[in-house]
């Protein structure tokens with residue numbers, strides 16, 4: 001096998017003996033972009049479509065204020081006569097974009113004909129129509145993201161509260177424009193990275209994934225070092241009692257996905273991937289969980305939240321059987337592969353799976369990015385920042401929020417224990433079937 005290309009630089013110990021991450025290669029970040037890996041692994045993913053974004057769309061996302069498309073019409077000619085435009089709900093609640101100081105015009109007509117004041121369906125009609133038609137094609141509801149991040153910090157503003165669910169292009173625009181994670185993807189994805197000669201250019205894309213009701217308890221983050229699966233952690237840091245009995249199933253389903261699809265085909269030896277493992281869709285005592293679905297691939301870098309691990313712990317894990325070699329071609333098959341044969345008869349290290357235990361201080365850990373201010377409902381954050389009296393309101397809002405959260409958690413636990421299964425919208429096993437994933 002060829003030497004590993006594009007392998008992230010290994011951490012080195014500083015003078016205090018602490019591990020320090022050297023800069024990550026730009027190429028490593030590009031390999032974790034959805035449009036890079038999705039076409040390779042589509043049959044293990046949620047049904048998705050990838051739409052390349054144009055510069056005018058990116059400018060729109062960057063601008064202050066939110067101007068939405070006229071709902072119910074995508075014909076730009078029809079819009080030209082509509083000089084009495086009012087944004088439809090929910091945009092009517094948003095303030096208009098600030099006027100330029102030297103803008104003497106106060107005519108709505110003039111404002112509407114200025115290119116950057118046009119609603120999206122007039123400003124980038126092809127792209128707008130493509131987004132609308134893709135939502136329909138994916139079943140009417142999607143979870144959007146850009147190359148690396150979803151706008152999960154902006155769900156408080158959504159018409160579908162506290163979810164990334166979008167049923168229209170306008171829903172998507174609101175989330176994308178309100179999210180700091182999305183701005184980071186567009187402006188800072190390559191911060192502190194080392195350029196590599198002939199590295200491909202960055203093409204911003206909009207990823208639309210068919211939306212389904214995900215149980216956060218069954219989402220896991222998985223760490224790969226030297227092509228070995230070394231660690232797994234719950235993504236949602238709440239206590240779910242039923243997960244304990246599912247431990248062996250969680251590990252075996254994740255290893256199955258890793259060994260059959262990712263281990264030898266991802267171009268990097270070190271990376272992080274996220275999975276969703278639904279309950280088995282049939283009454284099966286042996287396999288209490290269904291096949292693991294690949295949700296995301298993240299850089300092996302400090303910017304990826306290690307959740308219940310620390311990066312120092314992950315960096316210090318010694319891999320007993322490091323695999324030195326570059327990627328092999330992935331033939332898209334879910335069946336036996338060379339890598340399965342290699343595993344047979346050989347004792348392997350089991351990855352460590354961390355689950356939140358009852359009364360675990362890791363649950364509701366406020367230092368974790370998952371619970372930083374952007375994840376809280378806006379009124380809670382606002383109340384916490386208000387002056388006198390603010391703390392009382394904050395305490396009340398916070399109590400309501402935590403009670404509501406506990407109720408949701410109990411409901412999810414009951415659903416999972418009763419084996420209520422929501423089917424995961426999948427890509428077709430046939431090459432070319434399902435979503436096109438065109439780039």
Ligand SMILES: Nc1ncnc2c1ncn2[C@@H]1O[C@H](COP(=O)(O)OP(=O)(O)OP(=O)(O)O)[C@@H](O)[C@H]1O
Pocket residue numbers: 046143145148149150151152164181209210211212213214216219235274295296298305
């Ligand atoms: N198809 C889907 N339907 C419903 N919810 C989804 C879907 N895909 C993802 N989600 C939810 O959105 C969350 C964020 O998705 P994703 O992991 O792709 O975003 P991210 O920004 O890359 O997250 P992170 O920064 O933690 O890596 C997931 O944890 C999951 O709860």
